[in-house]
Amino acid sequence: MKIVVVLRQVPDLIEPLETNANETALNYEEAGFLVNESDEHALEQALLMAEAGAAEVAVVAFDFGDVETTLFAAAAKGVERIVTIAWDDSDPPLADVATVMLAETLKSLEPDCVLIGCQAHDELEGALGAKLAVALDMPYLGVVRGVECSQDDNVLSAFKEFPGAAKARFSVRLPAVLGILAADQPPRYVPVSRIRAAMKSAQFDEAEAEPIASRTAVRVNRIFLPDKGDGATMLEGSEQEVAEQIADILIEKGVLT
Amino acid sequence: MIDQAAEPRSCVGEGFLEELLDHPEGHDVLACMQCGTCSGSCPLGQSMEYPPRRMILQARRRDMQGVLSSPSVWMCVGCYTCTLRCPREIDLTDTLWPAVRDRALQEGIQPPPELQSALQNLYMYGNVLGKSPRKRLEWSRGLDVPVTDLSKEHVAVDVLWLVGCYPSYYPRNQVVSRHFARMMTRLGVSWGVLGVKEKSLGDCDRLFGEEGLFETLVETNKELFERQQFKTIVLLDPHSYRALEVFYPRYDAGFPAQHYTTFLADHLDQIRPLLTKPVEARVTYHDNCCVGRRCGCYDAPRALLEAIPGVELVEMERNRENALCCGGGGGGMWLDGHITEHGGKRLSDERIRQAAATGASMLAVSCPYELSRFEDSAKVAGLEDRLVVRDIIEMLAESMGLDERDNR
Numbered sequence: 001m002k003i004v005v006v007l008r009q010v011p012d013l014i015e016p017l018e019t020n021a022n023e024t025a026l027n028y029e030e031a032g033f034l035v036n037e038s039d040e041h042a043l044e045q046a047l048l049m050a051e052a053g054a055a056e057v058a059v060v061a062f063d064f065g066d067v068e069t070t071l072f073a074a075a076a077k078g079v080e081r082i083v084t085i086a087w088d089d090s091d092p093p094l095a096d097v098a099t100v101m102l103a104e105t106l107k108s109l110e111p112d113c114v115l116i117g118c119q120a121h122d123e124l125e126g127a128l129g130a131k132l133a134v135a136l137d138m139p140y141l142g143v144v145r146g147v148e149c150s151q152d153d154n155v156l157s158a159f160k161e162f163p164g165a166a167k168a169r170f171s172v173r174l175p176a177v178l179g180i181l182a183a184d185q186p187p188r189y190v191p192v193s194r195i196r197a198a199m200k201s202a203q204f205d206e207a208e209a210e211p212i213a214s215r216t217a218v219r220v221n222r223i224f225l226p227d228k229g230d231g232a233t234m235l236e237g238s239e240q241e242v243a244e245q246i247a248d249i250l251i252e253k254g255v256l257t
Numbered sequence: 258m259i260d261q262a263a264e265p266r267s268c269v270g271e272g273f274l275e276e277l278l279d280h281p282e283g284h285d286v287l288a289c290m291q292c293g294t295c296s297g298s299c300p301l302g303q304s305m306e307y308p309p310r311r312m313i314l315q316a317r318r319r320d321m322q323g324v325l326s327s328p329s330v331w332m333c334v335g336c337y338t339c340t341l342r343c344p345r346e347i348d349l350t351d352t353l354w355p356a357v358r359d360r361a362l363q364e365g366i367q368p369p370p371e372l373q374s375a376l377q378n379l380y381m382y383g384n385v386l387g388k389s390p391r392k393r394l395e396w397s398r399g400l401d402v403p404v405t406d407l408s409k410e411h412v413a414v415d416v417l418w419l420v421g422c423y424p425s426y427y428p429r430n431q432v433v434s435r436h437f438a439r440m441m442t443r444l445g446v447s448w449g450v451l452g453v454k455e456k457s458l459g460d461c462d463r464l465f466g467e468e469g470l471f472e473t474l475v476e477t478n479k480e481l482f483e484r485q486q487f488k489t490i491v492l493l494d495p496h497s498y499r500a501l502e503v504f505y506p507r508y509d510a511g512f513p514a515q516h517y518t519t520f521l522a523d524h525l526d527q528i529r530p531l532l533t534k535p536v537e538a539r540v541t542y543h544d545n546c547c548v549g550r551r552c553g554c555y556d557a558p559r560a561l562l563e564a565i566p567g568v569e570l571v572e573m574e575r576n577r578e579n580a581l582c583c584g585g586g587g588g589g590m591w592l593d594g595h596i597t598e599h600g601g602k603r604l605s606d607e608r609i610r611q612a613a614a615t616g617a618s619m620l621a622v623s624c625p626y627e628l629s630r631f632e633d634s635a636k637v638a639g640l641e642d643r644l645v646v647r648d649i650i651e652m653l654a655e656s657m658g659l660d661e662r663d664n665r
Contacts, residue, residue: 014382014388188365188367191467191469191470192470192472192473194469195469196473
């Protein structure tokens, strides 16, 4: 089985985020980057699937942000092939552009299964995984928390999470795209000595996908930080007293009459 | 395609002894006579499935599989008691334990999650707390003395002060940093800091067994220090001091360094007349393991304390080379959950009771980890009303009248 994982760079939230001059996007030139957390889980899930059976794992990423750090770590973890997509802009590709360029690259890799994080904290237009599935003409299952290989090479068992921590097992006919929420185990720690070794030996293949102009119908009017409130008020007293205070507040705010 | 440089070996732990013997200090394990002094001295030895003696035995038997997958691997707190007491002078703390941990990591054995976070933070941000490197100077906000930021101005200074991770970011320790800045200024010392360019020295990573991470930090720091003009490096963190004093020279990165206790003790003639306000307290001092047992410095902190008017210094039953570790070294600061789960206790809780047994009203420390560890333990032991934990710098600052703004 050939598994391809999409790894995205997202702004690192340990740094304060700034908006651009037009207040229509983040100021990416001032941002730090790291791998999207659920994409890292997608990679871990792929490695677990590879260890459980005869699967090979490749990763695809835009050459953007601090992607080399991410890709060397992936190489140190045992990824067999790394494909980068050239990207020169200081802003990341918009969702429709990313979809087209990733889909073109993924098609060339002929995957049996594409794993991608089911969310990213800078996504404005919905899950990229679902868009990729449409572009690749494959089924999509999102919010997946664990995958099992089956006896049939053409079918996987994937566990989808529902509200209330409910979990359902789905049989997924391959090829397919899975949006991973969490892998069966936390992403593995890889010692830095292995990453340093990977820095010396890993080679990246460059995809032939060409940048396209965005035709997105979504336009951001303004992006801004939420207004700071005055802080929290702790309601004290018995359950009945607290309930009455909540009711009074809701009435005062016009929610209840 | 990727050349997998470090393929898993066919058998877990295979070849460990040979790798250990490749190190000059590692060869000493062959001198072990299995007396068990190390295991008996280890403050957590009785809880370990594989205490140091048994670990050496297994290495010499070439049977490390059980050792490497055991929780014992992540229980050493780097206190150096085993090393100091070993009759064959085997370098257990700085050689055996890091080698075992390194091998466990290379075998793909996952360290406890809390330690993984600390290691990842170090790799990504250069500090264990996972804080923004841009906020390295946050401790100095509102400070009433000038700070020479050597990341912005290239000037010669007498003292390159490596502030350290906790003193830079952790609010309780930031108070101590500000006192130290005022103190050096009052003493007329020309000093500077590295600001946003400062990174951890990797002091504990080496004892974690994360040799690759340690080497990365050594390379970065060496290049950074070589670009500065200074006479000596001064550090608040004894673990960092130990790293610079003991480990960095092994990587051709030797720099003159002093822990703040010896630096200030060298200035004691100048400091003594400035100590005008009495600090009325019965004080006991906790020897930290790196400045104490590892580097043999016991007198400087005591000389500073005894110079403060009003201080009555009393010793704990376990002091100097026999002092009980606070449990924060060797990665212990990020292994409390693991050690409490498998060791059944937190060493700082035990140590705070030993301090209280002296009748002291104040526990003096000289390590950034110890302030929070012992203040937590004082609460756990119900001693917070009768035993105050203070860094020696805070006590000196109070006596020198430097602490008005940060008086707690």
